[in-house]
Structure formats: structure tokens, C-alpha cells
Amino acid sequence: KQTDNQLIIDAGQKQFGATMCGSCGMLYSTDSPEDNFQHTQFHQRFLDTIKFVGWKKERVVAEFWDGKIILVLPDDPKYATKKAEDVRRIADSELGFQQITLSSPSSAKTYLFINSDRMVVGCLVAENIRQAFRVLEQQENAKDMSKEDFLEHHRAWCCSTVAEQAICGVSRIWVFSLMRRKGIATRLLDTLRTTFMYGSHLTKEEIAFSDPTPEGKLFATKYCET
Ligand code: ACO
Ligand code: ZN
Secondary structure: OOOHHHHHHHHHHHHOOOEEOOOOOOEEOOOOHHHHHHHHHHHHHHHHHHEOOOOOOOOEEEEEOOEEEEEEOOOOOHHHHHHHHHHHHHHHHHHOOOOOOOOOHHHOEEEEEEEOOOEEEEEEEEEEOOEEEEEOOOOOOHHHOOHHHHHHHHHHOOEEEEEEEOOEEEEEEEEOHHHOOOOHHHHHHHHHHHHOEOOEOOOHHHEEEOOOOHHHHHHHHHHHHO
């Protein structure tokens, strides 16, 4: 079950002789001193950021055999909002977002997936919105494209121009690279739908993804149709 996206990334890896670190997931070339230096810099900082020691008060909104989801609200104690922000920064830098401001920080809800090894391996930031643009079906011929074209193409063509009603906007969704395809993003979204609005269960149509990445789009397309 391979996607075009994965094929392109695998080809890139082989070409540049890259290695993936088994604990932080960074892709780097062991031959390059610069790469090694960057990895050393990143590695510990990353693991420290996703480390979760446990809090006096945790708002646990879902529990699973392999972890739990906690919800962090803007008025929570500093230790909680700081962790949420630090993890969001990691997600942002991976997504290539430059600025780290949210459209409405005071209403942002952050869902963190904590695994059994006490690491924050998933993060979802949701905000109240009024309208959104539907993600359109994938345009094809991706196989013949370079990675840059692929990313550009998918970003450019992902949304319709017609605004539709939506209630909840997902401004970030991120899962630690080594923990993907285990249903963590799916469980974050399912939990979001049952807990975002008190006393009501949001439908998939009431959730909108803002500016999805190619991976985000593949995920969102799958999630919304199932
Ligand atoms: N390629 C193809 N299909 C995918 C992919 C992918 N890379 N990722 C998810 N899917 C589909 C699959 O059908 C999958 O089911 P399957 O594994 O049984 O085939 C289904 O979606 C459910 O996937 P999950 O396991 O729930 O998703 P995961 O926990 O791996 O997280 C995510 C997906 C969040 C997109 C992750 O890959 C990620 O963090 N990527 C980097 C950050 C990113 O791009 N985030 C989205 C940005 S858009 C936004 O934030 C609004
Ligand atoms: Zn590492």
C-alpha cells in the first residue's frame, strides 16, 4: 500500500544516502559533518520537548491501550500551556510554518496524544471558525513530478473557492514521524469531535482543515470519507 508521496520520499533517501535516527526520526547523512552536527543539536532538544512527566491536573479526554489524549485550554496552568506551545512549535517547524501565531489564541484547544512511554507523539490544535473551503479530490500525474512540483501542486490545488459552513477548524495536526499510521491522528480527530463543543458531537463535515500539506490531505481525504 504505497502512495506516490512515499515513493518520492524513498527515492530521495536512497539518492542522498540518508539515515533515519531511530529515536528522534531525523533524516540525515552520516557522511556529512554538518548533518551530524545538526542532528546532535536537534536530537536532545526534540526528545526533551516531547517528554511528558505527568501533571498534577490532567484533563484526560480519551484513554487507549497504547496511550491517552489530554486537552489543554488557554487558561490552564503555565506548565500545561507551555508544553502545548513547545510541541506546537515542533509541528510548525516540520510543517514549515514561519510565524507561530494562531488566528484566535484565546479559543485554541490543544489535544495532546501521550503514549505509554510518556512522550507527546501527537498534537492537534483546533479553533472556532465560521466558514471554510472544502478540500478537493486529488489531482493526478503526481508520479512524473519532482518532489518540489508535487508539494507545490498539491498545496496549490487543494481547496475549493466556495466557502462552506464549518464550526471547528483544525489549524495543526501532527504525529511524531516514527509513530505514524497507527491511527493516532484519527483518534485525535474522533476525540476532538466529541469534546470540542460541550454536549454535541460534531460531524466530519463540521470540521475543516486549514491549509493542509500533501500528507495532511491524504489523511483528511481518508478520514472524511470513512
Ligand atoms: N499517505 C497516505 N495515506 C495516509 C497517510 C500518508 N502519509 N497518512 C495517513 N493516511 C491515511 C491512511 O489511509 C490511514 O489509514 P491506514 O494507515 O490504515 O492506511 C489513515 O489516513 C489514518 O491515518 P492515521 O494513522 O490516523 O494518521 P497518522 O497518525 O499517521 O497522522 C498525519 C497523519 C497527521 C498527516 C501525519 O502524517 C503527520 O503528522 N504528518 C506531518 C505533518 C502534517 O503534514 N500534518 C498535516 C498538516 S495539515 C494541518 O495541520 C491542517
Ligand atoms: Zn536522533
